[in-house]
Amino acid sequence: MTNSVDPNAEKQTQEATTNEVESVASEQAEPQNETSSDKPLELQVAELQAALAHAQQEAATEKDKALRIAAEAENVRRRSAQEVEKARNFALEKFAGELLSVIDNLERGLAAIDPNDESTKAIAEGIEMTYKGFMTTIEKFGMEAVHPEGSPFDPQLHQAMGMQESADVPANTVLQVMQKGYLLNGRLLRPAMVMVSRAPTEGVDVQA
Incomplete structure (x- = not known):
């Protein structure tokens, strides 16, 4: 008696075997691929240290820029204050210089008056009061x-x-x-x- 083989059953058996082999190969390949994609710890540490050094360098550069800007702003402020002071002093010196002739004339007037002359005593006292008040005023400045x-x-x-x-x-x-x-x-x-x-x-x- 001859045994007959079902072609469909044989085909299903072969497909099942092929699927099992592929499944096993896939399971074995996945951990290998995952492991190969991970970087060594030493390399990760080195990269982090390099990134930190770069960040620190940029921070130092920005700090240096900020300090230079602040120093330049202070220099501009100081120069402006000096220019204002020079302009004020120049104007004051020019004005004060014009007052000197007034002071000289008052002193000459006092020197020309005889203090013993009763007829000019009132004039002398008036000029002297004006002179003293004038000197007190300029001393305040x-x-x-x-x-x-x-x-x-x-x-x-x-x-x-x-x-x-x-x-x-x-x-x-x-x-x-x-x-x-x-x-x-x-x-x-x-x-x-x-x-x-x-x-x-x-x-x-x-x-x-």
């Missing part, structure tokens, strides 16, 4: 007189108009103030015109 009689000659503050021998004071002493000088906030507005002493030449052998 930083002006002060340079009246160095009896002081050593200072070329930074005084202008020598001549020299005179004197045995009573040391050489280079201011003997007489011919015109007062004035300072404005510590800066020279006008030097004092003075007569300066020099040592006597009597009894000194000047022959070569």
Whole structure:
């Protein structure tokens, strides 16, 4: 008796076997693919350290830029303040310089009046009051007189108009103030015109 084989059954058996093999191969391949895609820990750490160093460098660069901008802004502010101060001082110096002739005229007027003359006493008192009030006012704005009689000659503050021998004071002493000088906030507005002493030449052998 001959056994007959169903062709359909044999085909189904082969397909089932093929599917099992592919399934097993797929299960084995998946963990291998997953493992191969993961980076080593050392490499990950190195990449993170490189990223951190880059971020720190960028932060340092931005901080340096911010400091330079702040420094430049401070320099601009300081220069602007200096320019404003210079302009103010220039305007004040020019105005104060114009006042000096008024002060000189008041002083000449007082010097020309005889204090013992009763007919001009009231005029003298009026001029003196005006002069004192004027001087008090300019002092409030930083002006002060340079009246160095009896002081050593200072070329930074005084202008020598001549020299005179004197045995009573040391050489280079201011003997007489011919015109007062004035300072404005510590800066020279006008030097004092003075007569300066020099040592006597009597009894000194000047022959070569």
